[in-house]
Structure formats: structure tokens, C-alpha cells
Amino acid sequence: MRSSPQRPWSKGLPSDQRTCLVAAIILIAVACMCGVLVFGAGGQLWGSLTSVFRPEEPTSSAAWPADSAALTVAVSPGMAPTFQELAGQFNRQEQRTPDGQTMQVQPLALTPEKMVEQSLATPSFQALAPDSSLWLNQLERRWTALQGTAAGEEALLPIGDRRVSNPVRYATSPIVIAAWESVARELGWPERPIGWQEVQRKATQDPNFKWNHPSTGHASGLLATLAEFYAGAGLTRGLTPEAATNPQTLEYVKAVESTVRFYGEGEDVIVARLAAEGRNFLDAFVAQEQVVLAWNRSSQGERLVAIYPAEGTLWADHPLALLELGGPGETAVTDNQRRTFQAFAQFLTSADVQRQLLAAGYRPADLSVSLDGAGSPFVDTDAVDARQPYTTLQVPSAAVVEVVQNVWWYTKRPTNVILVVDTSGSMEGVKIERTQEALRAFVSHIRGEQDQVGLVEFATSLKRFEQLQPMNDQNRAALIEQIDGMQADGRTALIDALFEAYKYLQANGDTEAINAIVAMTDGQENQSAYGFSDLEQYMAEEQAVTVVVFTVAFGSDADESLLQNVARAGNGQFRRADETDIEELYKIISTYF
Amino acid sequence: MNRTRWIFVGILLVALVIVGASLVWRAVSNRGSTPEGLTVERPAAVTVRVLTSLPVEPWVRSAAEAFNQSDPVVDGVPVQVEIVAMDGLTALGRWDRNDFGALAADVQPEDLSEAERAALKDFPTAWLPDSRYLVELANASYKERLGRDVFLTDGEYRARSVVISLFTWGIYESRANVLKAHFGEVTWRTIHDAAIAKGGWPELGGDPAWGYFKLVVPNPAKNAGGLTAMIAAAGEYYGRTDVGVEDVTNPEFQAWLGELMGSVTDFSSASAYTAEDFALFGYSVGDGGQLLESDLLQNMQGILTRWADPLVLYYPRYVTWFDFPFTVWMGPETSALEKNAALAFERFLLSEPQQQAALAYGLRPANPDVAVDAGPDSLFVKWQARGVEPVVPRADAMRNPDRDVLLALLRWFDLNVVE
Secondary structure: OOOOOOOHHHOOOOHHHHHHHHHHHHHHHHHHHHHHHHHOHHHHHHHHHHHHHOOOOOOOOOOOOOOOOEEEEEEOOOOHHHHHHHHHHHHHHOOEOOOOOEOEEEEEEOOHHHHHHHHHOOOOOOEEEOOOHHHHHHHHHHHHHHHOOHHHHOOOOOOOOOOEEEEEEOEEEEEEEEEEHHHHHHHOOOOOOOOHHHHHHHHHHOOOOOEEOOOOOOHHHHHHHHHHHHHHHOOOOOOOHHHHOOHHHHHHHHHHHOOEOOOOOOHHHHHHHHHHHOHHHOOEEEEEHHHHHHHHHHOOOOOEEEEOOOOOEOEEOOEEEEEOOOOOOOOOOOHHHHHHHHHHHHHHOOHHHHHHHHHOOOEEOOOOOOOOOOOOOOOOOOOOOOOOOOOEOOOOOHHHHHHHHHHHHHHOOOEEEEEEEEOOHHHOOHHHHHHHHHHHHHHHHOOOOOOEEEEEEEOOOEEEEEEEEEOOHHHHHHHHHHHHOOOOOOOOOHHHHHHHHHHHHHHHOOOOOEEEEEEEEOOOOOOOOOOHHHHHHHHHHOOOOOEEEEEEEEOOOOOHHHHHHHHHHOOOOEEEEOOOOHHHHHHHHHOOO | OOHHHHHHHHHHHHHHHHHHHHHHHHHHHHOOOOOOOOOOOOOOOEEEEEEEOHHHHHHHHHHHHHHHHOOOEEOOEEEEEEEEEOOHHHHHHHHHOOOOOOOOOOOOHHHOOHHHHHHHHHOOOEEEOOOHHHHHHHHHHHHHHHOOOOOEOOOOOEOEEOEEEEEEEEEEHHHHHHHHHHHOOOOHHHHHHHHOOOOOHHHHOOOHHHOOOOEOOOOOOOOHHHHHHHHHHHHHHHOOOOOOHHHHOOHHHHHHHHHHHOOEOOOOOOOOOHHHHHHHHHHHOOOEEEEEHHHHHHHHHHHHHHOOOOEEEEOOOEEOEEOOEEEEOOOOOOOHHHHHHHHHHHHHHHOHHHHHHHHOOOOEEOOOOOOOOOOOOOHHHHOHHHOOOOOOOOOEEOOOOOHHHHHHHHHHHHHHHHO
């Protein structure tokens, strides 16, 4: 009989005993495993192991407590005052979450374009209320592109994760061409329909016609530009990237854009300037219908009328939407914040608030609120027409909108801007650092290659005069290097510096471009050879080239009176800034060019 | 018994003692700290979360309020219903991606940690999508993942229609009159011809101020109605009720559909409430479109209040129905008590008072005991002069699309319209 080879550990045991031993070991092992599983030690051990190897999630820069019921809502600047008032009413109700937190809404005024940008990173807000759904669409498109398609490839439906949810419309207003009544009548209002093309033709043929539209960072500015592209391409629908970038289209848009008096922020700023500078500031501008009603209600003198463009317009549809935060490195929107969002959305669409929005000149989202009812601003006026618009332009895809936004930089009127910067001794420390940051931001925001920037650095006298240079990458880097090298010392000779900048732009003689000076100082004029009256006289006499002067008072020691006078003489704007907002202010000013 | 056997019995006893001691130890150590079981222990109250499609959401929410106020009790436990509004297609996408966190096939609730159990607290108890085909698609997705259906098609927990509605043409009267004078009837083909008229409305005999013809179709990625409209158009294009992948990928059909979709003014809409947008922005954004009858009826008053031009309804040759099935989730993520509570709410929705209430939302009752024109609030009575018909004429019902047709259309839309 052939014996099987014996294993060392069982050597010497009879075969039945070996069998028993094997069975016993198996049983004990099974029992031990049962014990381990029952105790849950296995789970704990696995859990501890996996936790050891689980990568740490990056922490968020914008954070709020896990039970927070405070909802920060980014809102378009034009709607911000109304929204602020409504948020105050909501907050005073002191609604509570089931765990006893008080619901609070904090509005944050932000241009829609910036809302989109910030919503893609780690925003400090949990909800947004731009002036148009266009921005939500653009946000979704950019979000999907950021996420990539990997997640969607295995899914049944190509419906990706969304960045926004629960959109609710609370007000609407069509985009119109707001014109003084006399100007509108000259164009043919109210007898016949007036189109974008007629206004554009008027602007290109009549050098005295002054019109404006906001930058493409706002729905009304985007629409006005889109309308130019449609007109240039000879279309009212089906605008493609190819049609938008066709040289003929670009030439047309460029011709129309060259008639725009200045580029800038939103309707709110235009209205503020109208109020400050009066009837002659502009003949017409692109805005929401609500602006016309609000202006006519609050202002004396000639009224504005709304021209609903014959080719069609777009609607500002004021959505309120929740951001779906909670990805890696982001603090998730809390359950309480969701409750606050729901409650606030209900509040905004409630009958009382809808009537308040109507009183403010918006068309309520609640269709049961009639525009013809007693007290409605649409009644007893022909400045607006509740039955219009009759048609709309086709909203192109988000891809085409992005092309239009980008192409605009290359078709808009070229800009020559001289930055006049005070680097006197009083600027030492944080002020000069913040100023350098602001200037760098300004230079970065000048994107068109036809735009030129120069730099005048002054203190006791001129320290540096960098002539205008096109803002291509190389020149931008060189200018930023000059900005980085600025040092604070000496006294303040602002008027002399302004004289030099103004003289230079006149000598440059570029009448096709927007010519502008942006002057900033933190102190009192105490060193110039010239006085303000000399400068004012010179500016009045030398007008071969139109130069607009923006002045910025940095901090509380600046001579605001002088700066206001300079801005007035230069048909520009005076602004205040401090260390916290100087960079933002320069960014805003950059949108004017 | 020899020594070997004694040893064997001894070892067996030792093993049993270890297992027994483990069980005793677990029972003692876990007393008072065990989280509430998902299927065993009786909770103090139960919340039924119903994912509800948008066209029926106002009615279901109102019914849920009435249900909650009646202090309902199921198996001795108080029940409350919570409505989560979500378009059917979006919900399908979320089921498909398993966004709600259904457990894997080999995981049971009792295996979960406390945090993992807490994550299931918002898991939907039931789903009320627009159409049964969405349920079938969700089931197909989970069958691949779990090897079983998660929504049942028969038995007590089967998907059951609670109301129904269909797609009809809704067109502003002034425009409809011009279309009928020019084309004789309103069909997808005549709408297509109006859409491609180069001269716009003046070419068709309409007012130049109206611009070009503007069709209203919901964004198919946001609203199940958008996809339905494309399928209905395909049905009429081919003259049959069953449309396959080869039909929707036919280049000639796609070119035709592209021209049709080219007359839609805006797919960027924030919401999926297309009929509401239609009313809010009036004829400025759309002259007409094939939309859900209930949505059109609900917005009819708003249209009359806001715009000078009323809306008229026309019933198409090929009809697409939405049957709004109430569907209980069958997985272990929700307890038997929650499932039963969901059924109680379903019965409440099907009760005569709630079915009559649905008439005020323009929804057709699923309960055959309730007539479409029953009750003074029925929108089918109120808007008869605007073309609404209690009995649907000439009905050839479109068949539900399969997964591949759905995918092909969505991809076509993404590549040719969105981009």
C-alpha cells in the first residue's frame, strides 16, 4: 500500500485523530470569525483602515455652520435696492427652522458675470438672483465643462449634475431702448415700430446722437450687443459662431460700437449719471422697461419712453436659484439654508410682494396680478406698453453667447487710457500695496488688443511717464513690472500730472478711440505749478480729442472737492475708495473701456 | 465513545460557547445605543417622501396638505407626506446615477453605520413621474445594478396612475386663425412649414410685428414634455405610433426636426415650467406649441389676464398621454411601514374628493367614477369655449419610447440644438 506523504504538523497522529483535529480547527476558526463579525470588530477594523487611507478633503475657503439658516443671495446691482428692501421685510418675519434657527437672507450685489465666475469656485453665497436666466444657462454650461464628461458616460441619460437648482422667477421686465420722449418722437415713436437697426443707423449717421448700453456683463448690455450681431449678420434667428465672426458682421458691430458714448456698469449707474448730469448726458440707452417707469415716477422734466425693438428683444426674467454646493473642498448648503431658500422664494412670489414688485415697475411673475389693475404703473401712461413686446430675438446657444461676449472685445471702440497714480509719501504702507494690486487688476482687465494703457506716476513731480502701449501680453507684463516697482515718497503735484496726461492725449490725436484719464490720489494738492483753474481752462480750450477724466479719492484725506471738479471738467466720474475696495473700483472702471 | 469522538464533541461545544457568548455580549453592549432599525423597530412617526413630477405637483401638494391635516395613522404610527417637486426626466437621471444612494445588492440596512443610515433619511418613499416609461427606464437601470426591479409592475405595490393628461396644441388665437386660413389645419407638418417660412408671419398672412413663427418646445434635458414633443413630431412625420431608433436617426427626419427646432426662441429658460413661461412672456416668445393639456388649462386664466390674445387648444392626430403612475420604492432603503404609508397616500389621491380636486388643475381623473366635467371648478368646463374637449377626439396613442430612442433624441438635441 502506498502511503501518502505526511505533513510535519500531523506527524505521528492516527488518521481519525487527524481528521478530528482538522475539523476542530475549522470549527474554532469559524466560531472566532463569527465572534469577530458579531462584535463588529471587523467592521471597525476595516473602518479604521479605510479611514487611515482616506484622502483628506481640502477645506473650503467659504464656510458656514452646519445648522446655518442664513442664506446669502448674490443679486444683480439693478435689482439690489428692491431686493434689499424685500429681504429686510422677510428677515423681520423671523421665520424659524424646525431646530429653532432664525431664517435670514443677506443680499450681496454682484454683476451677473461675476456671479457666474464665483459660482464655479467656492462662492461666499448659496443662492443667486441674476437679471436673466441666460446667466444660469452659462453657469451650467461652464460647470458641465469643468466636471468633464466622465461621470456622464455611464449614465443612461446625458443629464449631468447641475450647479443650480429650484429656479424660481419672481419678476420680469423686457429689455427696451429707453429714450427721451422728444428723441423717440424724432425716431418715429409712437406712430411706427422702431428697430435696433434704426437706432444703430441714427447713431452712426448723427454725431450728436449719444447712446449707451451697459457692458456685456449685464443682460441688457448682452442683448444690445447680440442685437448688433443679429443686425450685422442680417438675421433674427439662427445666429451661429460662424455668422457672428464673419468679417462683415464684425465690421458692422464695430461701426455701431464706435458710436457708444461710454461702456460701463449696469443700468443703475447709467440712471445715477442721468440724475447727476441731466437731460443732455444721453439721448437713449438700453435698459429694462422697469427703469423707464422708475425714472418717470421719480424725476421731473422730460420723461423717458420705452421703445420695444421691432426685430425683437429679450426679457430680464429675474430668476432666484439655489447653488448645489458640497463638492470637494466646498461647504455644502445646509438643510436650514434650503429651508430659508424655499421660504424666501415663497415670500418673493407671494401676492403682497408681487404687488410691491409691480409698484416698482417690474412685471410680476404671478400671472394673477394684472398689469391693468388700480395702482399699476402700467395704467394711464403710454411711456410703456403692457401688450409689448410682440416678438423676441432668438436666444442663441450658450456657446454662441460666449463667442459674442468675446468677440465684443475686438469690435468695441478702442481705448487709450492713462493711469495717473499718486505715489507721494502719504501712500506709504498698505495704501501703496493696495494701489499696486488695483492697478495690476485694472491692467489685467483691459483685454482688447486695440486698447492702449499709459502710466503717469507722480509725487513732488513726475516720477515716471510710460507712454500708451497696446495691451498685448508683453506690454502688459512690462507695465505690471513698472507698477511693482512703485515706491511712496515726496509731496503731491496732482494738477501738473493731469496736465501732462491731458496734453499727451491731445498730442496723440486719436479721435477714433475712447481717450480717458483715471487719476487717483490720497491727499491734498500741495506741489503743482498749475492750479485747477488753469487745468479747467486748458481742458475747455483743447478739445480736438475728447478726453474723459475719472478721479478716485483714496481714503478720507483726499481732496474730494478738487477731484469732483476735475471729473466734472473732464465729463467723467468721481469715485471714492479705500483699502478694501480700491481693486474692485479699478476693475469697474476698466469695464468702461 | 472513543477518545477521538470526545475530543470532537468537546471542540464543538467550545465553538458553540464562543458563538453564544458573542451573541450575549452584543445584546448587552448594544442595548440603548443601537440606532433605530430600518425594518424592525416601530418609529414614533413616519414621513413619506414623494418625488413628484411638475405637472401634477400643485395638485399633489394640495392633496398632501389635506392628507397631513387629517392626522393619518398607518399600523398605529402617525404619517406625514412630504412632496419633493422634480421633473420626471431629471428624477430619472438621478435614479440612473444613483444620486439618492440606493444600497448595493449585497448590503443590508443593518450593516450600515449610523452616518450611513442618516444619509438614507431623505430617500424617496415613492415616485410620481410623468409617465410609466420613465419607471420602466429606471427599473432597467437598477436591474443592471441590483439584478432586480425596484418599482413593481404588478401586485399591491404596482405603479398605478393617479391622474392622466395628454399633449395638445396651444396656440394664440390671432396666430391660430392665420395658420388655419393658410394651412387649413394645425399639425406638426404645417407647424414645420410655418417655422421655415423665410418671410415669417407676413408670408403666412400674419402681422409683420409678430416677426417669424416661434414654436414652444420645452428643453428636453429639463422637461419630459420636450422629449415627448419630439417623439410626437416623429410619429406624425412617419404616420405611425411606434417610432424606433432607425427613425429618429434618419438624416432626412433629423434635418426636418432641426428646422422645426430652429423656430424655438429660447432653450435657456431657467425652469422646466414651459406652459407657465408661455403665459408669462406671451406671444413674444412663442406663437404656439404642443404642451400638456393640464399645463395649458392651468395657465389659461393668466394668459387672459396678462395678454390681450387668448389661447386656443387643438387636439393632434397622434396623441401622447402622460399617465402619472404613483410608484412605491421596493428596496430596503425604506421600511415596510413607509411603503404602506405611501400606499395609504396613493389611495387618498385616488379617492373621489381628490380626483374631483384634480379637475381644478386641468388633470383628467384616473378614478373612472369621477367624470371630467364633474364639479363647478373643472377646468374642462370652464375653458370649453377655448377648445378643450372632455372626450378626446381621433385618438391614436403614441407608444412609449424605448431607452435607445430616448438616448438618440437627447444626443441629437445636445449636438444639434444646444451646441
